[in-house]
Amino acid sequence: MTREKIKPFYYKDLMGGAIINSKICDKIINYYKKNKHLAQEGIINYGNKSNIIDKKIKESKEIIFDYKKFFSLFPEYGKVLNEAFSHYKRKYPFVNENYWFNIQGSIKIQHYKKNQGFKTWHAENTGVGDGAKRILVFLTYLNDVKDGGTIFHHQDVTTPAKKGLTLIWPAGWTHIHKGQISKTKEKYIVTGWYYFLT
Numbered sequence: 573m574t575r576e577k578i579k580p581f582y583y584k585d586l587m588g589g590a591i592i593n594s595k596i597c598d599k600i601i602n603y604y605k606k607n608k609h610l611a612q613e614g615i616i617n618y619g620n621k622s623n624i625i626d627k628k629i630k631e632s633k634e635i636i637f638d639y640k641k642f643f644s645l646f647p648e649y650g651k652v653l654n655e656a657f658s659h660y661k662r663k664y665p666f667v668n669e670n671y672w673f674n675i676q677g678s679i680k681i682q683h684y685k686k687n688q689g690f691k692t693w694h695a696e697n698t699g700v701g702d703g704a705k706r707i708l709v710f711l712t713y714l715n716d717v718k719d720g721g722t723i724f725h726h727q728d729v730t731t732p733a734k735k736g737l738t739l740i741w742p743a744g745w746t747h748i749h750k751g752q753i754s755k756t757k758e759k760y761i762v763t764g765w766y767y768f769l770t
Contacts, residue, residue, distance in 0.1 A: 578652055580659035584727045587741045588660035592652045594736050597714040600646060601760050604681045610635045614682065616694075617703045631688040634680045639764060642679040649762070653710060653738065660740045672769040673707050679764035684720070686758060689751030693725055696765060697743035706743040708766040713737045713759070720754035733759055 578590040604611070614632035615623045643650040661667055697706040711722070717733035724731070724741075725748045731739060733752075741747050743765065 578655055578659075580656065580663070582663060583724075583729050583731060583739075585746075586664055587724070587727065587729070587731075587739065587747070588656070588663060589731070589737060589739050590652075590656040590659060591734070591736045592649070592656070592712065592738050596646070596649050596652065597712070597735055597760075600649065600681060600762060601714050603645065604635060604683060604760065607635060608633075611683065612636070614690075616690075617698050617700045623701075629692050630690045632682050632684050632690075634682040636678045636680050639675050639677060639679050642764075649712075653712075656738050657710075657740060667708070670707060670768070673766050674769060675710075675764060676705075676767040676769065677702055677765060679762065681714075682761050682763060684751070684754070684759040684761075687753060687755055689720075689753040689759070691750060691753065693748045693750050695743065695745045695748050697745075702767070705767045705770065706765045707768055709739075709741055709743050709747075710764055710766070711739045712762045714762065715758075715760050717754050717757045717759045719752060719756060720759045721752045722749050723752055724749045733761075 580590045582588050611633040613625045614630045614634050615625055616630045696709045713733040716735045720733040722731045
């Protein structure tokens, strides 16, 4: 496989994006569908609580991987994510002043049926557990969902659920967001985090 060239683009306020190859998205969705038995109810870290299930806040199914396992299954995703992150750092070079951070922890394939999603405002760095070490988030929409994007409160932006769209943004309270709940179509995403290393 030749190295894929991706074209970056940017939303407001430290939000970067790029489109990855749709074949990578299809491969990840197909893996999920073949391994539904591994999926669990979506968990959240919310307020001062860790790894809880509350369908009033978030309703989904997800397969959770150690990041090394995920990239061993989908090495082509890791390559294009690295390229997207390189573009992000060129656009926002001050991120390089944050030493010793990288992708760590878990990466999730999440599946939302119609009328499901992360329904409340939240940030990815909550100050709880390992989440307190998160510096950046990445998310890839694996399928097109016309009414299923992500709403960012302070940026007044709704990013579209466009197949292959990969977003990177700061994990803190400045970028609180919630899902745009689709009434028409199911949605698949991949999400994970860059952590401060200790």
